[in-house]
Amino acid sequence: xxxxGILSLWNQSKEFEEIIKIIKGxxxxxxxxxxxxxxxxxxxxxxxxxxxxxxKPYLIITDSQENALKVYQDLSTxxxxxxxxxxxxxxxPSFDVLPYEDISSDPQIIQQRINILKHLSTNDQDKKRIIxxxxxxxxxxxxxxxxxxxxxxxxxxxxxxxxxKIF
Numbered sequence: 215x216x217x218x219g220i221l222s223l224w225n226q227s228k229e230f231e232e233i234i235k236i237i238k239g240x241x242x243x244x245x246x247x248x249x250x251x252x253x254x255x256x257x258x259x260x261x262x263x264x265x266x267x268x269x270k271p272y273l274i275i276t277d278s279q280e281n282a283l284k285v286y287q288d289l290s291t292x293x294x295x296x297x298x299x300x301x302x303x304x305x306x307p308s309f310d311v312l313p314y315e316d317i318s319s320d321p322q323i324i325q326q327r328i329n330i331l332k333h334l335s336t337n338d339q340d341k342k343r344i345i346x347x348x349x350x351x352x353x354x355x356x357x358x359x360x361x362x363x364x365x366x367x368x369x370x371x372x373x374x375x376x377x378x379k380i381f
Contacts, residue, residue, distance in 0.1 A: 221257065221260055221261045221264055224258065224261035224262075225261070230261065233245070233262070234262075234265060237262075247259075252284065253288055255285065256284070256285050256288030256289055257288075257292065259272070259285070259289060260288075260289055260293055263289075263293065263343070263345060264293070269343055270343065271343060271344040271345075271346070272343075272344070273346050274345065274347045274348070275349070275350055275353065276347070276348070276349050277349065277350060278349050279307070279308055279349045279351065279352070281349065282305060282347050282348055282349040282352070285347050286303065286305040289347070290303055302342045302343070302344050302345065303345045303347070304330050304333070304344070304345070304347065305347050305348070306326075306327065306330055306346055306347065306348035306352050306353070307323045307326050307352060308323075308348070308349055308351040308352035309323060309351075309352075310323060330346070331357065331358075331360075331363055332363070332367065334346070334360060335360035335361075335363045335364045336364070
């Protein structure tokens with residue numbers, strides 16, 4: 215059986231159809247999903263995301279960085295990320311240090327977070343659906359709103375001259 219065939223099995227479930235009706239009816243905008251483990255959870259999310267009538271952004275919050283990575287890898291495989299032109303699947307990494315430790319976080323993690331926030335703040339132009347996967351530790355630190363992030367970001371090129379007054 216192919217992956218689309220497996221995803222279509224969810225459509226035969228009465229509970230799945232009820233969830234679709236609730237989301238389409240805009241009765242709720244948050245779903246707490248529990249009881250599904252490992253790849254079953256990812257297949258459920260992929261089936262939900264692949265529904266044409268539910269073209270909206272998704273924020274998937276997991277309890278640990280390991281589970282977030284599993285969901286990200288599963289969804290990237292199931293939804294065929296490299297060839298998928300409709301979805302942007304992102305893994306929002308958590309900082310590798312505690313908030314009050316006297317050391318800086320890994321620069322690569324900071325760069326990944328900034329790149330994802332930049333993409334989220336400029337998503338207006340490329341109407342792709344966003345699927346953001348993060349563990350609870352990654353989303354706890356306070357973040358700027360997309361408007362403020364966009365307003366306070368500078369795009370620098372080689373040869374640009376900056377004035378001190380800007381800072």
